Amino acid sequence: MARTSQILGPDGRPIERGTLTQTVAAPAVTGVRRPFSGTIATGLTPERLAGILKRATEGSVADYLTLAEEMEERDPHYAAVLGTRKRAVAGVEPIVTPGDDSPRAGEIADFVRRSIVDQPWFNGMVMDLLDALGKGYAVCEILWETGKRWTPSACPWRDPRYFVLDDTRTTLRLAADGEPKGVELPPGKFVVHMPRIKSGLAVRGGLARLxxxxxxxxxxxxxxxxxxxxxxxxxxxxxxxxxxxxxxxxxxxxxxxxxxxxxxxxxxxxxxxxxxxxxxxxxxxxxxxxxxxEYLDGQVSKAVLGQTMTTDDGASLSQAQVHRGVQIDVAQADAGDVARPVNRDLVRVAVDLNHGPQDAYPWLSWPITEPEDTAAVTQQLTGLVPLGLRVRADDVRERLGWAAPEDDDEVLGGAATPTDTPPGDPAPAPQRATRAAPQVTDPHDDVDELVDQIDTAAGPATDALIDQVRAVIDHADTIPEVIARLERLYPDMRLDDLADVIGEAMALADLAGRAEVDDV
Structure with missing residues (x-):
């Protein structure tokens, strides 16, 4: 009889160490876990499909799961968009965050990285778990090996038809010969993923049903x-x-x-x-x-990806950015969904077996963030830095994803260092990216100095407007004629340059005010 440990699984039942090293749900040539099945999609009719979906809701999911697999094999469009959604998460480099700031938590996080994340089977397991997006649930069996430590040696995918739902349709049980309702899954042996695509039963949430x-x-x-x-x-x-x-x-x-x-x-x-x-x-x-x-393909794209722009249509840049944002939201939700079972069923069990129960466990996640708009960052710097805004170069490099150059690196840009300037002669001033306005060296200078800079920057635009008005007055004989000429001139007056200066001045004033508040 297997020795019962004091370590509890995710469901609160004690983990039997002897069971961990055994293969529980492998396919067999005979019995209920055969590696092959018949076809459902051939000759499919609306009446048959309605019956298959109804039986799946009642707990008989074998035909539905077979149809879901055949749909991926027979419909290239569905296979493509579903694969895109899977790879949006599986293609991201995962990170492990320690449970707290203690050295002990850092050691445990390093153990998780080495024994799980860095293993060659890990990415395949993630892709297999994301198979739940189409079918409603996915299961991978953990194959443990023991020596100095308990570590998973593999985590192979198990056919979802090897499992049955309990009477509540919420918990999976392992199909077994002579057991119509299956048997309980041994704790610590399986990673079970049921994504929250929609509320309700997991088998009704799979995209294949939709x-x-x-x-x-x-x-x-x-x-x-x-x-x-x-x-x-x-x-x-x-x-x-x-x-x-x-x-x-x-x-x-x-x-x-x-x-x-x-x-x-x-x-x-x-x-x-x-x-x-x-x-x-x-x-x-x-x-x-x-x-x-094409209409039906569009409906499939909306169901799987939440949009059609990146798969079927091509339109404006603004529309593409909106639809790309939808994709990121979907990927973030999928990443959060798959992180929960991996941490619950794999990471926590591995930590408990090797380090004992912890108050705070490391968390494995897939960080999916919005791509930085480098053009917008560059435009802001070009407009605000010449007006006196000081920015840390490291912050800019981090936003743009660039590394700081080393001493022996060949670099582009930067102010040239004069080598042949005669003694006593002033060094040439560095080139500015925009209009030549005196640059503020201290963000806390007096307001008068900022006003002088703005006046200097606005000078060319203001002079141009004054010259236009002066020309009208010089060629008019009476005041009513001046007014009439100014009314005709107004629609053609160029105010863009002055508006740019005013906008930059307002932004600089706001930033200067924030800096003063932070120092108080």
């Missing part, structure tokens, strides 16, 4: 489209023979008409001919089937 009807209607559309092409895709071949033609001549003509579609050549007596006639009745039918298939 996409199944679109898949079925698209299959009908493609079948009818192919049949249409067979009838209307080729021109009608019409053979003609004269009144004096013999039966042998007619047989020769029939053979020629039948074979010309593949042979593209025929030999006929001089009195016979073959004509190709287009059929106008089928014109426009192909577009109908294509529009239906």
């Amino acid at each position: 996409v199944a009807w679109s898949y079925l209607f698209k299959a009908f559309a493609l079948k009818d489209w192919v049949a249409f092409i067979e009838v209307y895709g080729l021109p009608l071949r019409l053979g003609r023979y004269g009144q004096s033609a013999t039966q042998k001549d007619i047989d020769t003509l029939v053979a020629a008409v039948a074979g010309i579609g593949t042979d593209a050549a025929a030999v006929l007596p001089e009195a016979m001919r073959i004509e190709f006639q287009g059929i106008s009745e089928g014109r426009g039918g192909a577009e109908l089937f294509q529009r239906l298939a």
Whole structure:
């Protein structure tokens, strides 16, 4: 009998160490966990699909899971968008955050990185767990090996049809011969992922259930489209023979008409001919089937990715940015969903087996963040730095994702250091990126100095406006004429430069005020 440890699994039951080193849910040639199954998608009808979905809700999920797998194999579009959603998380480098700031927590976090995250099987396990996005749940079995430490040696995917739902439809049990309701999963042996795509039962939350009807209607559309092409895709071949033609001549003509579609050549007596006639009745039918298939693909994209911009459509940059934001939200939710079972069923058990129960456990996560808009950062720096805003170079490099150069690195940019300046001569001033305005060296200088800088920066724009008004006054004889000329001039007056200076001044004033408040 296996020795019972005092370490409890995620469900509160004690972990039996003897069971951890055994393979529990491997496929077998005979029994309820066979590695092969029949087909469901072949000959699928609306009536059969409705029955499959109904039985899945009642707990008989085998047919539904088989259909979900076949949908990924038969529909390239569904396979592509579902794979994109999986790789959006699986392709991100995971991080391990210690439970607290103590040295002990740091050592445990290092153990998790070495024994789990850095192992060659880890990324495959994550991809296998994300199979739950389509089917509603996914299970990987942990194969432990023991020596000085308990470490997982592999975590293979187990077919979801090897598991059954309990009477509440919320807990998975391992299918077993002679056990219609299955047996309990041994604690510490499985990572079970049930993503929260929608509220309710896990088996009703899989994307395959949502996409199944679109898949079925698209299959009908493609079948009818192919049949249409067979009838209307080729021109009608019409053979003609004269009144004096013999039966042998007619047989020769029939053979020629039948074979010309593949042979593209025929030999006929001089009195016979073959004509190709287009059929106008089928014109426009192909577009109908294509529009239906494209519409259904769009619905699948919306269901899986939450949008269609990055898969089907192409439009403006602003629209693409909005849709990209939707993708990031979906990926962040998926990353949070898969992190919970990995930490609960794998990380915590590994820590308990090797370091004992902890008050705070390390947390394994997949950081998915919005890409930095480098153009916006550059524009802000170009506008504000010449007006006196001081920024730490390290902060800018971090925002842009650039590393600080080492002493022996070849670099681009920066002010050139003069080497041949005669003694006593002033060194050349560094070049500025925008209008030549005196640069503030201290963000806490007097307000008068800031006003002087703004006045200098606004000088060219203000002078241009004054020159326009002066020209109007010089060419007018009366005040009413001046007013009339100014009214006609106003729509054509260029205020963009002055508006830029005012905007930059307001931003600088706000930043200066914030700096003063921070120092108080």
